[in-house]
Amino acid sequence: MVLHDLVDHYRRDDSPIHRLPTGLKFTAALAVVAIAIAVPLPEGWFWLGLLTAFLMTAAGVSRLPPSFLARRLLLLEPFVIGAAVLALFRPHGLSVFMSLLARSTLCLLAMILLSATTPFASLLGTIRKIGVPEILVSVLALMYRYLFVMIDEADRMRKARSSRTFKAGRARSWESSAGVIGQLFVRSAGRAERVCGAMRARGWR
Amino acid sequence: MHIPDGFIDAKTAIAAAALSAAGVGLALRQARRHMPRKNVPLMGLAAAFIFAAQMLNFPVGAGTSGHLIGAVLASVLLGPAAAVIVMTAVLSVQCLLFADGGVSALGANIFNMAVMGSIGGYGIYAAVHRFCGGARGRLLAAAFASWCSTVLASICCAGELACSGTVPWGAGFPAMAGVHMVIGLGEALITAMVIAAVDRSGFQTRENDQAVPAGHYGEILTFGPLIALGLALFVSPFASPWPDGLEKVAAMLGFEHKAAAQPVLASPFADYRIPGVTSAPAATAFAGAVGTVVVFLLSLLLARTLSPVSAERRPAAQG
Amino acid sequence: MIPAIEVRDLRFSYHDEKAALHGVSFSIQEGESVALVGPNGAGKSTLLQHLNGLLPEKFGPNPAVAIFGRPVSTESLDETHRKVGFLFQESDDQLFCPTVHEDVAFGPQQFGHGEAEISRIVRDSLGKVGLQGFDDRIPHHLSAGEKQRVCLAGILACEPSILVLDEPTSDLDPRSKRGLIALLKSLSVTKVIASHDLELVVQLCPRTILLDAGHAVADGPTIRLLADEALMLEHGLEKPHSLQHGHPHGNTSSNPNLFT
Numbered sequence: 001m002v003l004h005d006l007v008d009h010y011r012r013d014d015s016p017i018h019r020l021p022t023g024l025k026f027t028a029a030l031a032v033v034a035i036a037i038a039v040p041l042p043e044g045w046f047w048l049g050l051l052t053a054f055l056m057t058a059a060g061v062s063r064l065p066p067s068f069l070a071r072r073l074l075l076l077e078p079f080v081i082g083a084a085v086l087a088l089f090r091p092h093g094l095s096v097f098m099s100l101l102a103r104s105t106l107c108l109l110a111m112i113l114l115s116a117t118t119p120f121a122s123l124l125g126t127i128r129k130i131g132v133p134e135i136l137v138s139v140l141a142l143m144y145r146y147l148f149v150m151i152d153e154a155d156r157m158r159k160a161r162s163s164r165t166f167k168a169g170r171a172r173s174w175e176s177s178a179g180v181i182g183q184l185f186v187r188s189a190g191r192a193e194r195v196c197g198a199m200r201a202r203g204w205r
Numbered sequence: 206m207h208i209p210d211g212f213i214d215a216k217t218a219i220a221a222a223a224l225s226a227a228g229v230g231l232a233l234r235q236a237r238r239h240m241p242r243k244n245v246p247l248m249g250l251a252a253a254f255i256f257a258a259q260m261l262n263f264p265v266g267a268g269t270s271g272h273l274i275g276a277v278l279a280s281v282l283l284g285p286a287a288a289v290i291v292m293t294a295v296l297s298v299q300c301l302l303f304a305d306g307g308v309s310a311l312g313a314n315i316f317n318m319a320v321m322g323s324i325g326g327y328g329i330y331a332a333v334h335r336f337c338g339g340a341r342g343r344l345l346a347a348a349f350a351s352w353c354s355t356v357l358a359s360i361c362c363a364g365e366l367a368c369s370g371t372v373p374w375g376a377g378f379p380a381m382a383g384v385h386m387v388i389g390l391g392e393a394l395i396t397a398m399v400i401a402a403v404d405r406s407g408f409q410t411r412e413n414d415q416a417v418p419a420g421h422y423g424e425i426l427t428f429g430p431l432i433a434l435g436l437a438l439f440v441s442p443f444a445s446p447w448p449d450g451l452e453k454v455a456a457m458l459g460f461e462h463k464a465a466a467q468p469v470l471a472s473p474f475a476d477y478r479i480p481g482v483t484s485a486p487a488a489t490a491f492a493g494a495v496g497t498v499v500v501f502l503l504s505l506l507l508a509r510t511l512s513p514v515s516a517e518r519r520p521a522a523q524g
Numbered sequence: 525m526i527p528a529i530e531v532r533d534l535r536f537s538y539h540d541e542k543a544a545l546h547g548v549s550f551s552i553q554e555g556e557s558v559a560l561v562g563p564n565g566a567g568k569s570t571l572l573q574h575l576n577g578l579l580p581e582k583f584g585p586n587p588a589v590a591i592f593g594r595p596v597s598t599e600s601l602d603e604t605h606r607k608v609g610f611l612f613q614e615s616d617d618q619l620f621c622p623t624v625h626e627d628v629a630f631g632p633q634q635f636g637h638g639e640a641e642i643s644r645i646v647r648d649s650l651g652k653v654g655l656q657g658f659d660d661r662i663p664h665h666l667s668a669g670e671k672q673r674v675c676l677a678g679i680l681a682c683e684p685s686i687l688v689l690d691e692p693t694s695d696l697d698p699r700s701k702r703g704l705i706a707l708l709k710s711l712s713v714t715k716v717i718a719s720h721d722l723e724l725v726v727q728l729c730p731r732t733i734l735l736d737a738g739h740a741v742a743d744g745p746t747i748r749l750l751a752d753e754a755l756m757l758e759h760g761l762e763k764p765h766s767l768q769h770g771h772p773h774g775n776t777s778s779n780p781n782l783f784t
Contacts, residue, residue: 033309037211037218076304080209086366089376100211100371104307107210111304119660120302121622133233135245139294141622142249143256147298148664149616150250150257158261170264178395181258181273182402185282188254189408192247194617197578201610202682203602203634205242246620 015117017062022122023129029114036106041099048102055109062117072112073105080104120144146191154184206274206362206385207299207314210307214369217439221365222312224435225293228320231427232289240287248287252294255279258399259295263391271391276322276358277330277351278396281343282403285327285424292319313365316435317358324428326354331425340404345508348397352389352500359385364439374443386496393504401511526593527551528686528714529575534588536570536580544570546738552714554592554685559729559746560718563760566735568690568718569613575688575716576608577601591686606635609684613691615671616663624650624666624674625659631682649677653707669700676707686714693721722750722764734759 017025032051039047059069084100087093115123124144128137157180213221236244255275263271275295280288296314299305306314330350337345363381367374529552537543544567552558560568573579574589577596587595596604612618621627628646637645650656653673663671672692679687692708693701705727708715719725725732725746732749734742736759742749750756753763 030308033210033307037213037309038215072304076209079207079305080211083209083212083366083372086372086376086380089373096371103211104209107307107309108304111210111300111308115302115304119623119662121626121660121662123301124622133230135233135236136229136290136294138245139249139252139290140297141626142246142620143252143294143298144302144622145620145663146250146253146616147256150253151260154257154261174263174394175398177261177263178398179402181261181395181399182406184257185251185254185399185403186406186408188250189247191617192243192250194612194614195246195250195620196243197573198610198612198618198620199246199630201576201578201605201612202631202678203605204630 013063013117015061015063017058017113018117020117022118022126025114025118026123026126029110032110033107036103036110041095048106051106055106055113058113059109062113064113064116068116069109069112072116073108076108077105080108142195146188150184150188153187154180157183206318206359207296207306208310208317208362208365210309212307212369212371213310213313213365214371217365217368218309218312220438221310221316221435224431224438225312225315225320228289228324228428228431229293229315231431232286232293235286235424235427236290244283244287248283248291248294251279251283251287252291252298255291255295256298263395265391271388273395273399274318274322274355274358274392275396276318277326277347277354277392278399280323280327281330281347281350281396281400285324285428288323288327289319289428292323295319313362317361317365320428321361321432321435322354322358324425325357325432326350328425329353341508341512343404344397344401344512345504347400348393348504348507349501351396352386352393352504353497355389355392356382356385361435361439364443367443368439378443382493386500390500390503393500394507397504397507397511525553527590528554528556528592529716530590530593531571531574532588532590534571534574536574538570544738545574548735548738548740550733550740550743552716554714555712556731557715557717557729559725559732560716560735561720561722561725561732561750561761562735562741565737566759567738568735571735572610572688572690572716572718575686576610577604578610606682607684608686608688609679609682611672611675611679611687611689611692613694615668615675615695618675618678619663619671622662623659624655624661624663627663627674628678628681631678635682645681645683646677649681650674652680652711653677654703667700668695669697669703672696672700672704673707676704680711684713686716687711689715689717689719691719691721692717693719693724720761722761723766726750726764726766734761736760 032055035047036051059066080101084097084104087096087100121141121144124137124141127140128134158177161176161180236248255273255278258273258275258278261272263273265271276288276292279291283291293315296306296311296319300308300311300314327350330346333346333349334342336342359381360378363372363374363377366372366377366381529550531551532549534545534548535543536545548567548571560571562568570579574596575591577589577600583597587597589596591600591604591607594600594603619627621630625646628649629642632642632645646659647656650658653676655670655673655677658666658670658674663674666674672695687708689708693704696704701721701724705724708717708728715728717725717729729746732742732744732746733740734749734755741759742755747767750761750764751767756763
């Protein structure tokens with residue numbers, strides 16, 4: 001599935017960036033985002049240029065294929081542009097539009113680099129350390145564990161349904177997708193029961 | 206509706222982060238005190254479920270397709286506090302794993318979609334379901350609440366963008382609210398269809414077949430002040446003649462000074478008001494009210510289509 | 525001698541359905557390997573879940589199950605979870621942590637071991653199942669056989685004295701199945717295995733309990749029970765191939781004469 005490629009491929013590669021402690025990478029990414037959104041703009045272009053150079057260097061050292069980074073960026077850029085277009089409806093619209101685009105693209109690149117070089121599990125460890133409540137971390141960990149299991153399950157169910165559907169009208173396809181979602185929920189609640197049993201069996205209360 | 210990085214300025218980001226932290230904190234406190242421990246795996250699985258459900262496409266026509274957001278679906282299936290936690294997890298993973306929605310805007314996104322979407326949506330669901338009981342009333346309430354929740358979240362989003370000086374209210378509000386009044390129709394349809402499918406499977410949701418259980422009003426009430434504060438900060442400055450809340454707070458905390466140094470980011474809002482929108486707030490309000498009534502009637506129609514057997518089910522539910 | 529597992533007149537029904545177990549009794553000595561066979565819906569999984577306190581949800585005044593002489597009740601639940609390791613039917617349900625290491629470490633963490641102790645236990649347990657160095661792997665990317673082994677490692681990490689296994693081979697290809705059987709054979713703890721896979725039963729368990737419709741229909745030496753074609757057919761099972769006369773895999777360990 002497309003999602004798997006986009007997310008999991010390069011997390012476990014090896015490079016100086018991959019080997020950096022997760023906490024450090026996380027802080028660095030947050031710092032880049034903070035600077036990128038906070039510098040005042042006509043004067044701050046120099047800083048944005050500096051950040052770009054920094055991220056480009058990091059990307060180079062990380063040995064992530066440029067095509068992969070470009071693909072991830074392009075996938076998300078439409079949302080940014082879509083929102084930024086609204087800014088054109090104001091005085092100096094174009095300069096605001098450009099600055100929004102520059103800031104968001106920089107932040108996107110920072111977050112893509114972070115997520116592509118860091119296993120999500122160790123990111124979870126970091127957010128646990130900075131004091132995010134235990135229940136939320138557990139929910140996130142379980143969610144991440146069953147995310148792809150569930151997506152595959154939804155995909156199988158959708159295929160099974162469409163292989164039995166002969167009229168491919170729009171109403172039919174809505175009904176079928178809603179049916180898949182309903183069934184998916186019932187299954188995930190059942191799985192939650194069993195997971196809970198497995199957790200209790202190993203001493204969790 | 207996921208706001209990317211760069212669209213929210215520091216003061217708005219901090220205000221939204223504080224509000225959503227308070228909201229998620231309240232939800233977590235509810236979870237620790239009142240939920241059985243086994244709800245932790247259930248919320249984890251439900252978060253994965255919402256994420257997977259969001260990936261299923263619903264064809265709209267002309268090559269475009271929509272998808273579920275799921276805030277009201279989650280709160281109807283799991284209860285409002287659990288829904289806040291589930292939606293927060295979904296938004297966090299989308300941000301950290303897929304870079305969908307900015308980190309600096311995570312607070313705002315959580316406020317709009319997790320807190321506002323789930324609690325606000327559930328409040329409307331509960332109120333409507335109180336008057337229209339039974340399986341059919343449940344679907345009607347869920348459909349209508351989903352639409353309202355989507356529109357509410359988008360209005361908050363427009364408010365935050367305007368507070369940040371990114372997109373003027375005069376352009377952002379009609380665009381966001383208008384688009385989401387349409388998207389909300391899809392959300393309402395999908396949510397009602399999914400709940401009907403879950404009910405058909407015989408699965409017992411937390412409050413299947415009874416009107417809203419008393420405990421949930423308590424849950425909604427605890428979140429009430431938070432939601433009101435959010436609306437007062439992000440939306441009321443533009444929608445009413447009141448002084449702008451966030452600017453006041455920012456001035457008190459000393460952000461104002463910094464904001465003034467960034468003319469591009471935070472200039473006075475009055476500049477961008479499009480004549481015709483502000484000059485006719487009554488017309489806007491009227492259009493909104495008509496839209497809401499129309500959607501309510503559509504929800505009624507939908508509930509009748511999806512649940513033709515409600516008359517038979519009601520006595521059974523009471524027994 | 526105190527039996528490892530003592531079940532006396534165990535009755536159970538799910539919420540408002542008809543009873544799943546109608547008074548099952550047996551006892552298992554320490555070190556025994558016992559198979560639980562029977563058709564679908566016989567109550568095997570329900571019975572197994574009673575052995576480590578996952579069922580019933582509320583304990584009555586006279587618990588029907590005792591582990592090493594101690595009745596399983598709300599007070600003894602912790603101890604029961606420690607003593608009885610449970611391998612579930614579907615490994616995806618049991619591998620609930622984001623990485624293999626965290627999953628194997630889950631049990632020891634709940635039991636309050638220290639950091640260094642936990643890493644030692646994890647290393648040992650992964651070693652026992654032949655998956656050294658799998659610590660950082662993501663469960664979703666493992667094969668079915670590897671998943672099942674990680675599950676087993678997660679249970680071994682709790683250092684149980686009794687292993688309860690529910691359909692351990694249902695998802696496995698023949699090679700992974702052979703590997704798992706060899707692995708289970710090498711563990712000297714008390715084992716209770718529910719399975720439809722009668723070849724596995726023949727190879728691992730000298731004793732078999734046959735369950736049907738909530739009753740323990742038969743309890744005795746595996747070879748004698750499984751070779752009884754009439755009994756097998758009556759309860760929806762089949763006599764395994766290795767017990768057919770002259771079967772090439774009918775090795776000495778499954779020679780009927782050894783048990784009679």
